[in-house]
Amino acid sequence: MKKLGRILGIGAGLGAGVFAIGAGAAALGGLALARRSVTPEDEAEELVSLVSLERDESGLIARFRGPSADVPGRTSFLFDRGRGNVQLSEAILPDDGPGVARRIVAAAGTELHPGRTGRLTGWWYLAPEDLGFRTERIEYETELGPATAWIVHPKRAKRGRWAVHVHGRGAEPAEVLRGVRPAVNAGITSLVISYRNDRGAPRGVEGRYGMGLSESRDVDAAIAEALRRGADRVTLFGWSMGGTASLLAATIGEHRDRIDGVILDSPGVDWESLLRHHAGVARAPKVLTDIGIGLLERGLVRGGEPGGIKFERLTPEAFAENLRVPVLLHASRGDTYVPSTGAERLAALAPDRVQLNLVDEGEHVRIWNMDPEAWESRTELFARSLPKVGWRG
Template identity: 40%
Template sequence: MAGTVRNASGNGRVALGMLAGAAVVGGSIALGAGALAVALARRVLTPPSKRDEPERIVSVDLANHEIVLAATDESRMRGRYSFWFNQESGHARLGDVLDEGVTTVRRRIESVDFGRLERARAGRFAGWWHLGPWELGHDYTNVVIDTPLGPAPAWHIPADEPDGRWIVMVHGRGTRRQEGLRAVDAVRAAGWDSLLVSWRNDGEAPESADRRYGLGGTEWPDVDAAIAYARAHGARRIVLLGWSMGGAISVQTVLHSAEARDTVEGLILDSPAVDWSDILRFQGGEIGLPERFAGVVGDVLRSSRLLGLTGAEAPIDLDALDAAAAADGLVAPVLVLHSVDDGFVPIDGSRRLAAARPDLVRLDEWAGARHTKLWNQDPERWEREVVGWLDALPPRD
């Protein structure tokens, strides 16, 4: 998901410098607002090269398998999570909260997979649980999908008893294929193959010329290629499962590809990025910006004159990427899972999508879970909702 500008990258700082002494967007935006809008627009489009580690480690007791963290919305989360530290050189798995106070939270350490957790001072939570498909204990194959930009790696994990039902799993912004592994066990037992794909600029698939995200508008051809791969390898029924921006990519795929529209029988969207303007308003509000500032960022992204500052190859129209506004183009059933306490992507877009197409869209609202971490909070509920929906999904005529 899009970050905020308080940790602007080096590229963001370059953009600020380039705008010194100038005004942007038709000359009506003052220096400070224009510079900030460009920095935020650039950050939204730029794949992260370094991840923030906002969770402060107070103490680590390896002998008793416990860690104490400063109290935050993330450290208070119920459930089990990956915990990255030392700039991705260390990884642990943390269990549920043991107890919490006003300033600290004590959690169970399930494992330290690599790195020296006892020496770390900060880290970040992630929704990943499995580091690779080998941890699941199922047969899997490393495959290559021929995308418009070149070969992209993927994992194919067949069902217990394969019968031609495939789920194409699409990870979100700033993550990789591992994000989808937590869903495999449940859908595999329900009879579905899993194809966990990579897409342009995610660090595994080929890069685009501009090395920028398109917020779903440029990535969907890679998922379309994955659908073609699945069909060529025996898929008779296909469902797309996308997290966050992966949800946006999935929706854009069925809206833009005639083959996908005719082939995909359903979509499962976890914490989806439905409305980028709404997301920018929320993110801006988190750092004290007025709601109207999201419109300024949208103007920057839409402007062909500012491509040199954003780094994008082409303008991006956020209105054109609004899945709720384009809901009339949906033809397959959709299951949306979203938390009112998401913290990064507000649930409003998902509610608009469900209201726009009540005949197709079912919204399962959660509370307490943070962005894309619904499974981590309550895996039994997540799997029950998803498998129940899949079991009830009618085959396309």
């Protein structure tokens, strides 16, 4: 028992908790929590099924059943392993029909018919061409090898202005295409990247995530690619864990002096609190969470960051201390996956640098889906307002 406590760095109080649960069970539980938090998941579970297709005077209506069928805002139905995509309106007022009704806005790929199962996602576009701008597919070099990316070109590009768009944990680059239009409309050439452990990118250390720490070095590599292609300054767009990576690149990254601003959606800015939140949702005893965090911090459970996860770098206080550029932060009190409290704390710690767009409704990375026009308008205005590199508050 004392040996286990020394290994995990736990004190007498925690040791008593472990004893109450059973040392072996506590260690295994903490180990499972730690591994799960840094391990890429398999393809998302198929949560909804298409019950029926109907037509009225306004077009086609699709009805869905499943735990997430009534998720608020517009959404996309992805099925057939992503080969089918149907863009859907917000839920229609309930009537006597089965399931949750949504109007079909557009459909592409595999044929849609009742009985299809899939998932409702916040993604809206699946390819950059869907935005209507000229695009390229490229590779950029990371410390682990080449990774794929898209370049989206404005119709009237501003010389030297680029953006790097970074998706979240377990997602794909298509997730962030919703956020590209405001940048391109502002004349900013956009680089939409994959990073370690994505399809089209190298496998990370142990094939695991680094909670934004290791991923931020891929963001640094993407910034270097933009600079090589003519960028004078770079704006970072980060979603969820991509927001963590973007904040790290902007505060302690190799090219932080070339970053003019950061735009975030539902970012992870307080990772220890976030892990505790998810452990609480899973009703894991606090002692198991303490063990799991200790294992990750000391590198006893290997994440994507050699030497362990440095949680002290992943706090609002650490980000605020090193932040030198303007930030627009979209967050939702309705986010049950990454609670908005961390974002709110960062904004309170750095009110001269952080503009907080805090809304009451919208699940994780679905703020755009609740009101795309408002999200894009505010984001474009912010992107246009960014001063040249050299502004330091």
